[in-house]
Amino acid sequence: ACDPANRGIWRVTADGQAQIIAHLPVEALPNGIALYHDRLYVADSALSRVWTVPVTGGTPTAWIEDPLLAQAPGSPFPAGNGIKVFRGEVYVANSSTGQILAIPFLNNDEAGAPRVHGQMPDGSGCDDFAFDVFGSLYCTTDPFLTVVRMDPDGSTEVLLTAADGLDGPTSTAFGVQGEDRFNLYINNAAFPFFSVAHQPSLMR
Secondary structure (H helix, E strand, O other), X not given: OOOHHHOEEEEEOOOOOEEEEEEOOOOOXXXXXXXXXXXXXXXXOOOOEEEEEEOOOOOOEEEEEOHHHOOOOOOOOOOEEEEEEEOOEXXXXXXXXXXXXXXXXXXXXXXXXXXXXXEOHHHOOOOEEEEOOOOOEEEEOHHHOOEEEEOOOXXXXXXXXXXXXXXXXXXXXXXXXXXXXXXXXXXXXXXXXXXXXXXXXXXX
């Protein structure tokens, strides 16, 4: 939010009621969010950190601050962006460096030392991503107009491009029930400053 009073983490209930549960400083740029053990973990695209706060709300604290989470000098793209928890680690996409970072949970869910899990191909950056059950993750790259699979060993493959209808793909998720678990959903934001086709959509 541009209004400092509304800058922070919001809860939206199933019936659509919205309430701010944690305020963040105006210099913060909260982006991706993940839930683990009744705590929220929020990637910050401006500050070199991941915030954490209980799901019940309160004062956020920096769960980790590290140079790997910083924005690359001169890059127009954000730093910490998408964030997911998978098999005891927090994964964060640094869009400005093109790296996927993995941060292990230690005792009491404290942050361990981050490592570079993989590097996006062709200078692209990952916006948001989803994991499959095998540990491969599927990255949307927004202005680069691709969906990229990164396997557990860090190798990558471009799966979709603009020729498949991508228009600013910003986030992705798998279905959750039955055969829909094998479907990957892709949100095309079609931001006007990146888009050529100007076709926002939800693809499957």
